[in-house]
Amino acid sequence: MDKKFPISLHFALTLAGLLVALYMIFLYAPEEMTMGEVQRIFYVHVSCAWPALLGFIIIFFSSIVYLWKRAQFADELAHATAEVGFIFCTCVLVTGPLWAKPAWGVWWAWDARLTLTFLLWLLYVAYLMLRSYMVNPGRAANLCAVVGIIGFVDVLIDYMAIRWWRTQHPQPVILGGPESGLDPRMLATLLVTVAVFTLLFFLLVRMRLRLAAMRRELSEIRHVLAFKMSED
Amino acid sequence: MVNKFLFLAYAFVWLIFILYAWNLSRRQAGLKKELDELKTRVSDSSSAPASRNAGA
Numbered sequence: 001m002d003k004k005f006p007i008s009l010h011f012a013l014t015l016a017g018l019l020v021a022l023y024m025i026f027l028y029a030p031e032e033m034t035m036g037e038v039q040r041i042f043y044v045h046v047s048c049a050w051p052a053l054l055g056f057i058i059i060f061f062s063s064i065v066y067l068w069k070r071a072q073f074a075d076e077l078a079h080a081t082a083e084v085g086f087i088f089c090t091c092v093l094v095t096g097p098l099w100a101k102p103a104w105g106v107w108w109a110w111d112a113r114l115t116l117t118f119l120l121w122l123l124y125v126a127y128l129m130l131r132s133y134m135v136n137p138g139r140a141a142n143l144c145a146v147v148g149i150i151g152f153v154d155v156l157i158d159y160m161a162i163r164w165w166r167t168q169h170p171q172p173v174i175l176g177g178p179e180s181g182l183d184p185r186m187l188a189t190l191l192v193t194v195a196v197f198t199l200l201f202f203l204l205v206r207m208r209l210r211l212a213a214m215r216r217e218l219s220e221i222r223h224v225l226a227f228k229m230s231e232d
Numbered sequence: 233m234v235n236k237f238l239f240l241a242y243a244f245v246w247l248i249f250i251l252y253a254w255n256l257s258r259r260q261a262g263l264k265k266e267l268d269e270l271k272t273r274v275s276d277s278s279s280a281p282a283s284r285n286a287g288a
Contacts, residue, residue, distance in 0.1 A: 041237065041242075094245075228278070
C-alpha cells in the first residue's frame with residue numbers, strides 16, 4: 001500500500017482536494033433560497049457524517065476478523081479507525097447544532113437521528129476509554145471487538161432513522177426516494193466534498209496505523225533487549 | 233459579512249483536524265526518537281560481546 005500509494009501523495013491529493021472543495025462550497029455552489037448562506041454548513045456536516053458511519057463499519061468488520069483470526073492488524077485497524085471516527089463524529093455533533101440553531105431555532109432536538117448519532121459518539125468514547133483504561137491489552141482488544149460488533153447496530157438504525165420515521169432532521173437529499181433531490185451544482189459540491197473528506201479520513205487512519213506499527217516495533221525491540229540482558 | 237454560524241462550523245472543523253494531525257505527528261516523532269535510541273542500544277549490545285571475544 002505504502003509503495004503503490006505513498007502517504008505523501010495521499011497527503012498532497014487530500015490537500016488539493018480540500019482546496020477544490022472549499023472553492024466549490026463558497027464560490028461554485030448556489031445560495032439556498034430559504035436558509036441563505038448558513039446552508040453551506042450542510043456540505044461539511046454531511047461530509048463528516050459519512051466517515052463517522054464508515055468508521056464504525058470498518059470497526060465492525062475488523063472486530064469480526066480479529067475475534068475470528070486473532071489478526072493483530074485487524075485489531076490495530078479497528079483502534080486507529082475508532083480514534084479517527086471519533087474526530088469526525090465530534091465534528092458532526094458540533095456542526096449539526098450550529099446549523100440547527102439558525103434553521104430550526106433550537107440547538108438540539110431529541111429526535112431519532114440526532115439521538116442515535118449522539119449514541120454513536122458515546123460508543124466511540126466507550127471504545128477509546130476501554131482501550132485507554134484497561135491494563136491487559138489482550139482483554140481490551142477482545143472487549144473492544146465486542147463493543148465494535150454490538151455498536152454496529154446503532155450505525156444501521158442511525159442510517160435508516162430518517163427513512164423510517166418522520167424526524168426533525170431533514171429527509172435524505174440523495175438516495176432518498178422520488179421527492180428527494182438537489183440542485184446539480186449543490187450535488188456536485190456535496191459529492192466532491194464527501195470524496196475529499198473520505199480521502200482525509202483514510203489519510204488520518206494511515207497515519208494512526210503507522211503509529212501502531214512503530215509501537216509494535218518498539219515492543220519487539222524491548223523484548224530483544226530484555227532477552228539479551230537476561231542472557232548476559 | 234460571513235454568517236457567524238457558518239464561520240464557527242468551518243473554523244471548528246479545520247481546527248480539530250489540524251490539531252489532531254499535529255498530535256499524530258508529535259506522537260510519531262516521540263516514538264521515532266525512542267525507537268532510534270533502542271536500536272542504538274541493541275546494536276551496541278550485539279557488538280560488545282564480539283569486541284570482548286576479539287580482545288580475548
